[in-house]
Each structure stands twice: as C-alpha cells, then as structure tokens.
Amino acid sequence: GAVVSQHPSWVICKSGTSVKIECRSLDFQATTMFWYRQFPKQSLMLMATSNEGSKATYEQGVEKDKFLINHASLTLSTLTVTSAHPEDSSFYICSAHEGQGVNYGYTFGSGTRLTVV
Amino acid sequence: GENVEQHPSTLSVQEGDSAVIKCTYSDSASNYFPWYKQELGKRPQLIIDIRSNVGEKKDQRIAVTLNKTAKHFSLHITETQPEDSAVYFCAASPRPLAGKSTFGDGTTLTVKP
Numbered sequence: 372g373a374v375v376s377q378h379p380s381w382v383i384c385k386s387g388t389s390v391k392i393e394c395r396s397l398d399f400q401a402t403t404m405f406w407y408r409q410f411p412k413q414s415l416m417l418m419a420t421s422n423e424g425s426k427a428t429y430e431q432g433v434e435k436d437k438f439l440i441n442h443a444s445l446t447l448s449t450l451t452v453t454s455a456h457p458e459d460s461s462f463y464i465c466s467a468h469e470g471q472g473v474n475y476g477y478t479f480g481s482g483t484r485l486t487v488v
Numbered sequence: 489g490e491n492v493e494q495h496p497s498t499l500s501v502q503e504g505d506s507a508v509i510k511c512t513y514s515d516s517a518s519n520y521f522p523w524y525k526q527e528l529g530k531r532p533q534l535i536i537d538i539r540s541n542v543g544e545k546k547d548q549r550i551a552v553t554l555n556k557t558a559k560h561f562s563l564h565i566t567e568t569q570p571e572d573s574a575v576y577f578c579a580a581s582p583r584p585l586a587g588k589s590t591f592g593d594g595t596t597l598t599v600k601p
Contacts (some may be wrong), residue, residue: 402493405588412594412596413594415532417588464531477522478525480531480535481530482529
C-alpha cells in the first residue's frame with residue numbers, strides 16, 4: 372500500500388530557530404499533501420493543504436509566514452517552522468492520498484514531535 | 489464548513505464486549521467517512537471507511553454504519569481485545585479524491601483484560 376515517510380520523527384530546538392520537516396510519498400505521486408498538528412489528547416487540526424507546483428492553502432488562523440510549506444515535487448513536501456517558540460511544540464503530521472483504486476483513505480506520515488525549549 | 493462531533497470522548501469496555509463510537513456531521517455534501525485508529529505516539533491508520541451510497545460495511549470485527557438522512561455514522565467493534573485500545577477518530581470529507589477531511593475530536597477506547 373501507499374507509504375508516506377516523514378522525517379525527523381522528533382526534534383528539539385531552541386527558541387528562535389527554524390525546523391524543517393519533510394514528507395515523502397515513497398511509492399506514489401502525491402499532488403496534494405495535508406499538514407496537521409496535534410496537541411496531546413486532542414484531534415488532528417488541519418494547518419494547510421500543500422499543492423505541488425503552487426502555493427499552499429492555509430487554514431484560518433495559521434500564519435503562512437511562520438509555517439512555510441514547499442511542495443516542489445510530486446513526492447516531497449516540506450514544512451518549515453520559522454522562529455520557533457515553545458507554544459509551537461506539538462506533534463506535526465502529514466498525509467497524502469494515492470489517488471488510485473477504491474481506497475479513498477489518506478495515508479499519514481509517522482509524525483514529528485517538535486519540542487521548542 | 490464541515491463540523492464533526494464524536495462521542496463518547498472516552499470509552500472503557502471489558503474484553504470480549506462490544507464498543508460503539510458515534511459521529512455526526514453537518515455538511516450534507518460530505519460523502520466519504522473514514523475511521524482512523526491512533527496508538528500512542530504513532531500515526532493514525534485507516535481501519536475502515538464508508539461512502540454515502542452504502543449504509544453499512546463490515547470487516548471482520550469492525551463495522552461502520554451510515555445514516556445519511558440523520559447525518560450520523562457509527563463505528564462498531566465486536567469481541568474487543570486489549571490491542572483494540574487506542575484513540576479512534578472519525579472523519580468526513582465531501583470530495584474523497586481531492587478534498588480534505590474534517591476530524592472528530594477522538595475517542596479513547598480502553599479494553600480491560
């Protein structure tokens with residue numbers, strides 16, 4: 372089945388620094404990827420929709436200048452958390468849809484746990 | 489936009505019993521309803537899904553029912569096992585191939601041995 376690889380799985384960074392998270396679709400082309408963040412014991416909150424070759428679409432309340440998304444190829448999307456602060460500490464997870472077959476479910480990456488100190 | 493409500497937030501059952509999780513949605517245009525299981529610290533995994541032209545779908549111990557008129561769908565797990573313990577999320581999507589899913593808040597299921 373479809374596999375989405377996400378790296379790093381965890382990262383600790385200092386306040387004010389930037390962190391890049393990568394998601395790759397390993398055996399399919401993903402024209403669209405979704406980026407979510409999940410706080411402990413809470414649901415997945417969609418941050419943005421990443422479209423290959425075009426600008427990402429951000430959900431209301433998500434700062435596009437803080438959460439930079441790049442989807443330069445059909446298999447790679449990146450999320451960069453710029454000038455990270457402790458309140459950005461969260462579980463970030465991407466998902467993509469294979470677009471083939473009868474399974475319309477989205478495949479999730481393994482997630483990245485970001486801790487900003 | 490779509491609004492998905494999920495109940496209960498926590499559910500504890502004895503091993504072997506059944507568990508039922510219910511979700512309601514608001515957008516009548518939604519036509520795809522997946523359920524995900526997320527174990528602690530891991531990614532959500534699709535366990536079953538249903539489309540609006542189907543009322544019920546079953547896969548071994550797991551079944552999902554959909555009432556499109558009432559805008560609610562449910563997950564049923566029979567003969568629960570301790571390994572079923574996890575957080576379960578329902579979701580609704582109006583365009584399964586290109587749209588984005590709105591997730592419920594999740595149900596923490598605990599199966600006691």
